[in-house]
Amino acid sequence: MRFGLHTGYWSAGPxxxxxxxVQMADKLGLDSxxxxxxYGSDxxxxxxxxxxxxxxxxxxxxxxxxxARTPTATAMAALTLDHLSGGRMVLGLGxxxxxxxxxxxGQPFRRPLARTREFVDIVRQVVARERVQYDGTFFQLPLPAxxxxxxxxxxxxxxxxxxxxVRPLRPEIPIHLAAEGPKNVALAGEIADGWLPLFYAPRLDDELRAPLEExxxxxxxxxxxxxxFEVCATVPIVIRDDVEEAADQVRPFLALYIGGMGAKGANFHLEAVARLGYREVCDDVQRLYLDGRRAEAAAAIPLELVRDVALVGTLTQVVAGMAAWESTAVTTMLFQADEQTLRALASAPGLLG
Known part of the structure; x- marks a missing residue:
């Protein structure tokens, strides 16, 4: 099992x-x-x-x-960063x-899986420094007369x-796909170099890895x-003496994704959590969140859901909880954590060494 750091996106500012x-992650020898x-920071x-x-x-x-970008513009950014970092770029797409x-x-959201397949094909043409020509449903390069x-x-x-x-530094840059629905997960297994799951529960590993195997x-x-093939799962980590207090730091994050990161009836994050066995919880959280009762939505997140997708509690409890991930499809745990938490994890014998 490898470990990484997920910094997320910005809210009101940096x-x-x-x-x-980030510097601590590099110093500790984390993988990534x-x-x-x-819709704020890039x-x-x-x-x-x-x-x-x-x-x-x-x-x-x-x-x-x-x-947000054309496939060629995305490939340009990845090529540039791969050169500047000495070949350390991983392009995660969603x-x-x-x-x-x-x-x-301002673009129609239709047939996202088919569009993803075309997008990845074109990015790979650019990275391979091929003359880019593509006649797809969503992309035509060059545009026809x-x-x-x-x-x-x-x-x-x-x-x-x-x-x-630009001559690419490497003949390939790894492409990972963020995927939550079974068909999207299967697509990641078919065409990508890695899968980026957001809500992964070790107790349901067999069920969650089935579409990937397909x-x-x-x-x-x-x-x-x-x-x-890599599976890099985002895992919030909060270390506190009281487990409920630790879980309270994760509940607003879960409430946001379940209740507010998607329209009613078209929230992929809600569906991903519901598939973990929390359909009624998700429906309640979404109702409260959309009614503007965000604190109540967060409070409606049960501790068992937090513990399914995050590691919370004392340092001893958090380290012990990592054992459940060892036998899963996950190859890298991406910690959502601050510098203080990384220091605490580094103090656990043999964990990050």
Missing amino acids: PPGVAEA VWTAEA AFTPLSWWGASTSRVRLGTAVAQMY ASGPQVVEGWY PGPDAGPYAPTGLGRALHST GLARRSGARSPRED
């Missing part, structure tokens, strides 16, 4: 203490550091800024939203959901098939070997 936590984006800028003070950890986006995609990016009845906003037809001016069975020989 979160205090993250730069120090990851950043995220929603994923690439903090990763490059904080990553510049590191020398060992891999630098990953968890996740860069695919509707589709987000209809609220953000249509409300923030307009027909005789084309309107005033039709393409000129002057586009050229181009390859990157996708891995369809894997092409041209992709990296399945034994190198």
